[in-house]
Structure formats: structure tokens, C-alpha cells
Amino acid sequence: MRLVFMGTPDFAVASLNALVEAGFDVVGVVTAADKPAGRGQKLQESAVKQYAVAKGLKVLQPLKLKDPEFIEELKSLRADLQVVVAFRMLPEMVWNMPPKGTINLHASLLPQYRGAAPINHAIINGERESGVTTFFLKHEIDTGDVIFSEKVTITSEDTAGDLHDKLMNVGAGLLVKTVQAIADGNYTEQPQLQSDELKHAPKIFKEHCLIDWNQPGQSIYNLIRGLSPYPTAFTKLNDKTLKVFKAELEEKETGLAPGAFLSDGKTYLKFATKDGFIKLTDLQYEGKKRMQVDEFLRGMRL
Incomplete structure (x- = not known):
């Protein structure tokens, strides 16, 4: 099964590494464009790009995800499945491209804490439990059918950084389990429950x-x-x-x-x-x- 991986920060590197180490065929990696950073404003590569280059993987860095050249290059990779971890919102022409769809790893127990900052908000709200969820992408953000999830305990001393690392490592393992299940055709999709009591995780300013x-x-x-x-x-x-x-x-x-x-x-x-x-x-x-x-x-x- 041919995979295209999409992600940018350190959180995504653990998942990409787990897929590579598990022997999956990662035919392309899509990540953010290099950005100037620091006092010297030198161009800085994303953590995912640095890993991908070190492993000899093909890297795509589109400025716009609807750019015709990028769409054609993505199509040419002939991915069976796309995997998204800590990336940006995808247009339908991208997430609907592979025959087996596009899956996402989210750092919460969906449907709770949909949004950009689930790790932060879980601790701010005093939660004692969080987790990771894999699901298929669809139109509304973080609302697709759930494939697998796994719980993680939050201690009274854990910071967002501590929880980030826990979920990063547990999530990498869950993602490998998910991709293998899709490859084997051995999984079921569960629609997310709708409730008026859902907690959200919007971007923090x-x-x-x-x-x-x-x-x-x-x-x-x-x-x-x-x-x-x-x-x-x-x-x-x-x-x-x-x-x-x-x-x-x-x-x-x-x-x-x-x-x-x-x-x-x-x-x-x-x-x-x-x-x-x-x-x-x-x-x-x-x-x-x-x-x-x-x-x-x-x-x-x-």
C-alpha cells in the first residue's frame, strides 16, 4: 500500500518514523514551506522535512494546497492512502484523492476537544484523561468517522509539554495499528456522537x-x-x-x-x-x- 504522509512539527515526526520503521511504503511527504526564523531570519526547515530528507523520502512543500502543479504532482504519487498528523486543513480535492481515503491522527478522544489546541485545553480544563484518535477526514474539521482511539492518563503535575510527548508516542503506535488495519481491511468506522456537552479546543491567542x-x-x-x-x-x-x-x-x-x-x-x-x-x-x-x-x-x- 502506497502512503503519502502530511505533517509539519515534531509531533508528526514520531508518527512518520513509526510508519517507516514498520516497513510501510511512504512514497511522498507533504510539509510546510521553509520559513525565515531567528535573529538572522535564516530559512528553517520543518521537523518533518528534516526527517524525510535524512531518510531519502520525496518531499513536497506547496504554498497553496489547491495549486495545480501540486495537485498533479500529488496525483503522480498514486497513493492508496494519505496520512495526516499535525498539518493544516486540506481541500476536498486533496483528502478525497486516494482510493482508500485520508486519515488523521488527533490528540484527543474525539468527539471531545475538536480544534487546533486539544492538548492545551485538556489540561487547562483540569482533565485527568486524554488520548489519541484516528479517523477518516471529511468536510467538517475533526468530525470524521473514528477508526481507533487510545486513552492516556494526565497527572496533576503534567504540563502541556508532558502530555504532548505522551500522546506523540502513543499516537505513533496507534497510527501504525490503523494503517495496518486499513491495509488488511480489518476495521470498522464509528460515527462520532453528537452532544451539546462537547468541549472544544480553539486556537490560543x-x-x-x-x-x-x-x-x-x-x-x-x-x-x-x-x-x-x-x-x-x-x-x-x-x-x-x-x-x-x-x-x-x-x-x-x-x-x-x-x-x-x-x-x-x-x-x-x-x-x-x-x-x-x-x-x-x-x-x-x-x-x-x-x-x-x-x-x-x-x-x-x-
Whole structure:
């Protein structure tokens, strides 16, 4: 069975590698175009492209997915099945092209957390469980018939980065299982249940990352975990941005207004919330490197 793989970031590399290692015939890899990045604005290749080039796989980098030249080149690969992991929305002329269709790996237990940021939102909402789902693409985003899913536990300390890595590895295995099942014709498709109680995972913008100290401590703690290491929750200190990567929750009476902070100037810095404190442990002050709180306090006058 001839496969075309579509993906861009590190999350997708694990899946592509799993397919290659399992011996599937990956005849082409579609990924994002090289983009300028960093101070020197040098062109940077996607993680998927770097892997594909290292493995000698054919790489396509269309700027527009409806470009006639790209469509013809994609057709020429004669894929039986297309596999999408952490890529962008596909036009119907692309996802409907292979005879066996196009499947997607999504980082949630569908139909919950459809959208661009399922990992972040699961932790922000305090979930204790997430997972990965494989499904066939159709018109509405993340609504296609489910093939397989697998659950993953979220601990009370897990950040979005921790959950990302768990789902990346579990998802790679699930994807191999899915492709093999399609190759063998040994699978069933399950329509996604419709409900008014579905939770969504829209794209996160900077305004969603500002900490509101008037919220309960648990909600703030979950926000910090759910945005770490990227795009990162932040607050303001001396009119400068203070990013918070990790923190601890202290549930007790503070006697302080939400947003006020306490510090001994050496080992701790904590902000009052609606019902306790959030103790910052791993942070980055505007213009500085990321550091532990004791290192930050040694060079900072509060």
C-alpha cells in the first residue's frame, strides 16, 4: 500500500518514523514551506522535512494546497492512502484523492476537544484523561468517522509539554495499528456522537495567556500547566512581562488582594489568588533567560 504522509512539527515526526520503521511504503511527504526564523531570519526547515530528507523520502512543500502543479504532482504519487498528523486543513480535492481515503491522527478522544489546541485545553480544563484518535477526514474539521482511539492518563503535575510527548508516542503506535488495519481491511468506522456537552479546543491567542489572579488557584495552576512550555502563561511585574512555566498551588487564606505577591527575596515568590497562593518555580522575566525562581530573585529587586 502506497502512503503519502502530511505533517509539519515534531509531533508528526514520531508518527512518520513509526510508519517507516514498520516497513510501510511512504512514497511522498507533504510539509510546510521553509520559513525565515531567528535573529538572522535564516530559512528553517520543518521537523518533518528534516526527517524525510535524512531518510531519502520525496518531499513536497506547496504554498497553496489547491495549486495545480501540486495537485498533479500529488496525483503522480498514486497513493492508496494519505496520512495526516499535525498539518493544516486540506481541500476536498486533496483528502478525497486516494482510493482508500485520508486519515488523521488527533490528540484527543474525539468527539471531545475538536480544534487546533486539544492538548492545551485538556489540561487547562483540569482533565485527568486524554488520548489519541484516528479517523477518516471529511468536510467538517475533526468530525470524521473514528477508526481507533487510545486513552492516556494526565497527572496533576503534567504540563502541556508532558502530555504532548505522551500522546506523540502513543499516537505513533496507534497510527501504525490503523494503517495496518486499513491495509488488511480489518476495521470498522464509528460515527462520532453528537452532544451539546462537547468541549472544544480553539486556537490560543496571547490574550488567553494573561493570568487573572482573581480566579481560583486551581484554575490558575491548570492554566499555567496547560500553556507550558508554549505559548506560556504570563503576568506583569514592574510593568514587564513575567512568563510562568511551572508553579505550585497553595490553598490557604492569604489576607492579600488577588495579584499581590510575597517573597523573601531569596527562595520564593508567590502571588495571591482568590483562595490561596500560586508559588512560581520556573519563570522568565522580559529580556532575560528562563530560570528557576532562586536564580531570578538573586538578580532582581522587588
